[in-house]
Amino acid sequence: MKEITRTPIVILNFKTYLESTGEKALNLAKISQEVAEETGVNIAVAPQHADLLRISGQMSIPVLAQHVDAVDAGGHTGSVLLESVKEAGASGTLINHSEKRMKLADIQQVVKKATEQEMISVLCTNNIETSAAAATLQPTFVAIEPPELIGSGIPVSKAEPEIVEGTVDIMHQINPDVKVLCGAGISTGEDMKAALDLGSEGVLLASGIVLAEDPKKALLDLVSKI
Amino acid sequence: MKEITRTPIVILNFKTYLESTGEKALNLAKISQEVAEETGVNIAVAPQHADLLRISGQMSIPVLAQHVDAVDAGGHTGSVLLESVKEAGASGTLINHSEKRMKLADIQQVVKKATEQEMISVLCTNNIETSAAAATLQPTFVAIEPPELIGSGIPVSKAEPEIVEGTVDIMHQINPDVKVLCGAGISTGEDMKAALDLGSEGVLLASGIVLAEDPKKALLDLVSKI
Amino acid sequence: MKEITRTPIVILNFKTYLESTGEKALNLAKISQEVAEETGVNIAVAPQHADLLRISGQMSIPVLAQHVDAVDAGGHTGSVLLESVKEAGASGTLINHSEKRMKLADIQQVVKKATEQEMISVLCTNNIETSAAAATLQPTFVAIEPPELIGSGIPVSKAEPEIVEGTVDIMHQINPDVKVLCGAGISTGEDMKAALDLGSEGVLLASGIVLAEDPKKALLDLVSKI
Amino acid sequence: MKEITRTPIVILNFKTYLESTGEKALNLAKISQEVAEETGVNIAVAPQHADLLRISGQMSIPVLAQHVDAVDAGGHTGSVLLESVKEAGASGTLINHSEKRMKLADIQQVVKKATEQEMISVLCTNNIETSAAAATLQPTFVAIEPPELIGSGIPVSKAEPEIVEGTVDIMHQINPDVKVLCGAGISTGEDMKAALDLGSEGVLLASGIVLAEDPKKALLDLVSKI
Numbered sequence: 001m002k003e004i005t006r007t008p009i010v011i012l013n014f015k016t017y018l019e020s021t022g023e024k025a026l027n028l029a030k031i032s033q034e035v036a037e038e039t040g041v042n043i044a045v046a047p048q049h050a051d052l053l054r055i056s057g058q059m060s061i062p063v064l065a066q067h068v069d070a071v072d073a074g075g076h077t078g079s080v081l082l083e084s085v086k087e088a089g090a091s092g093t094l095i096n097h098s099e100k101r102m103k104l105a106d107i108q109q110v111v112k113k114a115t116e117q118e119m120i121s122v123l124c125t126n127n128i129e130t131s132a133a134a135a136t137l138q139p140t141f142v143a144i145e146p147p148e149l150i151g152s153g154i155p156v157s158k159a160e161p162e163i164v165e166g167t168v169d170i171m172h173q174i175n176p177d178v179k180v181l182c183g184a185g186i187s188t189g190e191d192m193k194a195a196l197d198l199g200s201e202g203v204l205l206a207s208g209i210v211l212a213e214d215p216k217k218a219l220l221d222l223v224s225k226i
Numbered sequence: 227m228k229e230i231t232r233t234p235i236v237i238l239n240f241k242t243y244l245e246s247t248g249e250k251a252l253n254l255a256k257i258s259q260e261v262a263e264e265t266g267v268n269i270a271v272a273p274q275h276a277d278l279l280r281i282s283g284q285m286s287i288p289v290l291a292q293h294v295d296a297v298d299a300g301g302h303t304g305s306v307l308l309e310s311v312k313e314a315g316a317s318g319t320l321i322n323h324s325e326k327r328m329k330l331a332d333i334q335q336v337v338k339k340a341t342e343q344e345m346i347s348v349l350c351t352n353n354i355e356t357s358a359a360a361a362t363l364q365p366t367f368v369a370i371e372p373p374e375l376i377g378s379g380i381p382v383s384k385a386e387p388e389i390v391e392g393t394v395d396i397m398h399q400i401n402p403d404v405k406v407l408c409g410a411g412i413s414t415g416e417d418m419k420a421a422l423d424l425g426s427e428g429v430l431l432a433s434g435i436v437l438a439e440d441p442k443k444a445l446l447d448l449v450s451k452i
Numbered sequence: 453m454k455e456i457t458r459t460p461i462v463i464l465n466f467k468t469y470l471e472s473t474g475e476k477a478l479n480l481a482k483i484s485q486e487v488a489e490e491t492g493v494n495i496a497v498a499p500q501h502a503d504l505l506r507i508s509g510q511m512s513i514p515v516l517a518q519h520v521d522a523v524d525a526g527g528h529t530g531s532v533l534l535e536s537v538k539e540a541g542a543s544g545t546l547i548n549h550s551e552k553r554m555k556l557a558d559i560q561q562v563v564k565k566a567t568e569q570e571m572i573s574v575l576c577t578n579n580i581e582t583s584a585a586a587a588t589l590q591p592t593f594v595a596i597e598p599p600e601l602i603g604s605g606i607p608v609s610k611a612e613p614e615i616v617e618g619t620v621d622i623m624h625q626i627n628p629d630v631k632v633l634c635g636a637g638i639s640t641g642e643d644m645k646a647a648l649d650l651g652s653e654g655v656l657l658a659s660g661i662v663l664a665e666d667p668k669k670a671l672l673d674l675v676s677k678i
Numbered sequence: 679m680k681e682i683t684r685t686p687i688v689i690l691n692f693k694t695y696l697e698s699t700g701e702k703a704l705n706l707a708k709i710s711q712e713v714a715e716e717t718g719v720n721i722a723v724a725p726q727h728a729d730l731l732r733i734s735g736q737m738s739i740p741v742l743a744q745h746v747d748a749v750d751a752g753g754h755t756g757s758v759l760l761e762s763v764k765e766a767g768a769s770g771t772l773i774n775h776s777e778k779r780m781k782l783a784d785i786q787q788v789v790k791k792a793t794e795q796e797m798i799s800v801l802c803t804n805n806i807e808t809s810a811a812a813a814t815l816q817p818t819f820v821a822i823e824p825p826e827l828i829g830s831g832i833p834v835s836k837a838e839p840e841i842v843e844g845t846v847d848i849m850h851q852i853n854p855d856v857k858v859l860c861g862a863g864i865s866t867g868e869d870m871k872a873a874l875d876l877g878s879e880g881v882l883l884a885s886g887i888v889l890a891e892d893p894k895k896a897l898l899d900l901v902s903k904i
Contacts, residue, residue: 021299048306049275049306049310051310067304073243075242075376077292078293079325083248084248084277087248088276100303102782104785104811107782108811129815130783133811136807136810136814327555327557330548330553330586334579356557361588363584468757469752474761474762474766500727501726501728502730502743502765527694528778529694529744529772530744531778532726533726536694536728536729552755
């Protein structure tokens with residue numbers, strides 16, 4: 001667990017881009033691992049559920065699920081069971097991403113279950129208020145991502161630095177064990193440096209790397225100013 | 227495609243039972259393949275998304291997803307993209323299972339996309355009226371499952387035969403190309419025979435096999451009276 | 453019932469605009485009634501749930517709910533019960549509006565319940581395929597509204613006339629008792645005339661009237677070329 | 679506002695029972711008002727949206743909505759706009775009832791909007807952990823209701839007193855301004871006394887009164903031991 005949560009951390013969300021599906025997902029994971037090895041930065045990847053095993057079977061960097069459902073084992077056709085993504089090699093999961101918002105009761109259930117099963121939880125929030133609520137639920141990470149900036153190319157660390165600082169502050173007050181990540185619009189080394197300077201311990205990002213012409217170059221740039 | 231849709235067909239829904247997750251999913255798929263080979267009956271398995279590759283990589287029987295979301299490739303964290311389950315080896319997908327009901331517009335989108343990508347679609351319905359609506363959408367199969375009988379052990383073919391017959395009738399009227407499957411409460415050879423006698427071309431089932439003390443014996447019994 | 457479904461019909465969806473909430477909803481209903489009386493055209497209004505009684509208590513034109521939930525009486529806090537909107541004066545309800553898409557099984561349940569309780573059902577669809585499915589469920593009206601044109605000011609009757617014609621055709625094939633309405637982008641008399649010329653029997657519209665500088669003038673224009 | 683939040687308080691949730699719909703809702707509100715006047719206890723009623731105006735127009739006790747959606751005024755057909763329930767006479771709203779669970783981001787938005795519009799917010803939670811999260815969002819009340827006890831007739835104050843005490847404790851730590859209510863299984867005067875003894879400032883209940891043979895007698899009993 002310690003190695004998985006070592007910071008500064010980069011979590012690369014593969015979303016459902018074709019550029020990061022199937023064999024291309026594996027390829028992007030390989031690039032991520034190369035950059036992690038070359039630079040020593042902790043990089044985790046979050047591919048689609050159907051790609052977890054493909055990647056975890058061949059790579060050694062941390063692999064996260066993008067979502068799990070708030071269900072226990074049983075008759076739940078089509079749901080994503082935490083146990084299934086764990087057995088497919090996931091060390092943790094994103095929770096409540098802005099593209100997959102969850103009910104409060106379900107978030108609490110999934111964070112608790114992840115902890116019980118020794119998996120890390122990356123709980124996404126949209127503002128300081130929901131970050132405060134998230135802090136009480138004791139996830140491993142809170143990833144603050146103002147939804148309007150996701151995929152915009154405008155880094156939250158520049159556009160709304162007060163939201164990142166406010167989230168870091170509130171976490172110190174409510175639950176200092178929870179580490180803050182910074183998402184939305186991050187793509188360059190400067191963005192990442194700004195995110196860390198604001199008190200976060202890493203970034204959660206997607207399109208800036210996944211859709212880059214040269215993802216390896218983009219990842220190398222991202223971690224260049226840490 | 228022809229082999230995949232050969233009837234009579236048994237589709238075994240693994241749901242999210244621990245008994246059919248991960249390595250146990252693979253084991254159940256092996257059993258299913260053995261029975262298919264020994265008896266010549268067409269048996270398909272529908273494991274969880276994270277188990278698709280594990281099974282399709284080692285087995286030759288048809289593998290289906292339990293659900294796909296109505297999204298196209300792009301920024302949809304946590305969603306299940308049809309392209310991803312296809313690349314993980316799925317030949318088709320269940321749609322609108324009673325444990326994962328979908329919006330009408332989303333059902334239409336997923337059935338259409340499955341057809342375009344040469345995947346089979348197994349559209350679940352709950353009564354004759356929704357079966358009629360389903361027929362117009364041109365899926366490969368319509369699986370009629372009165373929700374109150376799912377997991378009950380009481381076979382629909384015995385408890386509500388008129389729903390199966392009515393679905394077969396309406397399909398003949400609206401779209402004779404769509405094959406009818408029968409679900410809910412099916413577990414024995416007698417249940418399956420009754421289902422076929424009512425005009426359906428196969429069964430969709432889960433707990434009767436997955437939770438059986440001896441799944442192979444249960445599967446052999448299921449197909450024994452065809 | 454006959455008077456309520458007399459065509460050509462205009463159904464004015466009040467949505468959740470402040471311009472059509474509370475006292476302003478009542479005012480817009482008064483204007484609608486005046487235009488109905490002056491022109492003889494059948495105009496129905498669909499205000500928010502909390503405004504149904506305010507309007508039905510003082511007006512005689514047909515009042516519809518914008519949505520009801522697929523629940524029967526019981527413990528369902530926050531749901532919209534058909535019986536409650538009926539007792540508040542609604543003669544029917546919109547179902548599955550593009551801003552409130554419903555599951556197939558729920559649509560079927562609500563259409564059936566509306567019919568049983570002698571209320572009219574206006575089932576919204578997004579393309580010819582879902583219109584065909586809708587036809588089998590036997591609503592009073594199917595309102596075809598390509599979502600990308602809603603609120604656009606570009607009338608569906610001009611931008612995608614083949615969708616309206618196709619819906620009219622499919623309705624004749626599957627269920628000629630169901631009347632077709634045309635929605636999305638409709639605002640002028642010319643738009644409405646085009647909609648009727650394509651074979652629809654009325655329009656479902658909102659912003660073109662609700663947000664008009666002079667709603668009465670806009671409504672009078674809308675029905676001027678019938 | 680002060681009078682509305684005076685404690686001990688009884689909030690009577692009408693849910694979607696036929697016994698508390700339409701004219702029967704008005705009748706139950708009258709009974710509630712009589713008991714409030716006779717005993718001096720603060721009693722608020724939460725009828726269905728379509729019944730808000732019917733009750734608020736004739737009664738003086740506080741009226742709450744059962745739910746509002748996380749939307750601002752605009753094109754949101756079928757949604758429940760806070761402004762609409764306010765204009766229909768609601769002084770506040772239940773939020774996130776166990777029968778209408780909401781996403782975390784939506785809860786935060788609705789609590790905030792209610793406060794901005796000087797309406798009270800009664801935020802329902804299912805355990806101590808979600809109560810802690812709720813506390814950070816600064817609602818007027820947190821109503822703790824273990825879902826398995828709702829409608830059971832087994833009072834939470836007896837079955838799981840530690841959940842009520844734990845919620846009261848956590849509220850004192852995180853946000854002492856938030857008052858705790860106690861729900862689930864409450865129906866008698868003894869239940870209510872036990873709830874207050876555990877540190878809560880009132881109760882949220884439904885079937886115990888709504889479905890009682892003699893609701894007035896049941897309400898009088900409920901408040902008899904305060």
